[in-house]
Amino acid sequence: MLEIRNLHACVEGKEILKGVNLTIRDGEVHVLMGPNGSGKSTLSNVLVGNPKYEVTEGEILFNGKNLLELSPEDRSHEGIFMSFQAPIEIPGVSMTNFMRAAVNAKRKYFGEEPLNASDFLKLLREKRKLVGLDAHFMSRGVNEGFSGGERKRNEIFQMAVLEPTFSILDETDSGLDVDALRIVAEGFNQLRTPKTSAMVITHYQRMLDYLKPDFVHVLVNGQIVRDGDASLGYEIEDRGFDWIKDEVNNG
């Protein structure tokens, strides 16, 4: 599904990613761990085409297509979704209008007619239930007055509506209490199919428990320095990152 080859990227002139290689196949969940500033969020933002980040070298193939040539909106239509670390408030744009614009833009991309009003509202209702988001959130501005937990639930709700094939969860678990984390993780798990994949950035063991990832990667200083299965995640939870950094430094 996704192939990242020798990816180098800068933000504000500073090189953050220094040759990332990563392959994610259909149905796999990969967890990305690493100390603060190692480049996890940069990698996510590059994948979704955030214009603040500049790719200086390397390539990314998404289902065989050159991802770096696609606009952020076309990457979204092609099936890439990012749950933002800090979802922004957009006062004045109601959730309903926001989702309608998103859903119909995707349909247009695939040459389909816009969804009629009753089917659209039915879709929202169905997906809201999945993450336990009340109806009244739909008439509010996007994330306007939402608590931290509600914002993260709203991200998973949007993911459910847009049905991406590849999802990036950028610290979706941070700032969530135990119950909210369970709802978000269970919502995510319900959306998994043998055809959908994910890259999950997390610092928490609890997230590993819920998601049962196929692979865990450790990013240090802009490069993936360790690959393993879920047990690597638990080891990091116990021992931190320093031992990995030491091993890398000592060759």
Added chain:
Amino acid sequence: MDNYIIPAGQSVSKFLQFSPGEDHIKVTVEEGATLNACSLLNMPVGTEHSVTLEMDLMAHSTVNLVSITLKTGKAVANVHVRLIGEGADVKLAGAVIADAEQNTEKHILVEHVAEGCTSDMLYKQVLSGQSTGLVHGKVLVQPGAQKSASEQTLANLCVSQEARALSQPMLEIYADDVKCNHGSTIGKLDETALFYMRQRGIPEVEARLLLQHAFVNDVLQRIPNEDLRERLSHLVEHRFRGELKACNGCSLCD
């Protein structure tokens, strides 16, 4: 000069669409009366309009005024509101959408004369092209107008490099027991919001449009009549999409 009197205790709603030229309007809102007024300026680009609006509010009267400027060549508004009777309440709101070389000016003076009056100003401008929009809002609290409360918010969005917003909130207070707030902002479209929307698949042009419409949404929300609010909201959307014909086919249109 057009003179209007809103009789004591009555509630009146008014919708006004301006034509090119000059208007001079004087309104007296008698004791306990309510006026809900909405004005629309949508004129061909080569034309000019100026309006002078004087409003006197008597005791416990209420005015809610919303003005929407969609298209014009040059438009100047001079508004002078006097809160003459105790407990009078005025809400003034306006949205200006300008592009090309359009030029708008609003000079607004709210004078608190009597005790215990409230005033609220909310003006928003979305400027693109080489347009210039000026809003000068002033609240003047006269001696003796104790317990006055006023809010003043001027917010401006410059969508292009060349657009110019001139935004000047002012307070002049001669009483010592008042509560007056004022604020002014000038900014660009929020790039983070724009990217968030694009990540969800909303094309950039559409995302910009939604954000601009959202920016003036709270002004539109001040229109109490739902049908009128939706109609104007629709016109605003068409304006941002560049699909609006000026002036609904008046004789000056081509």
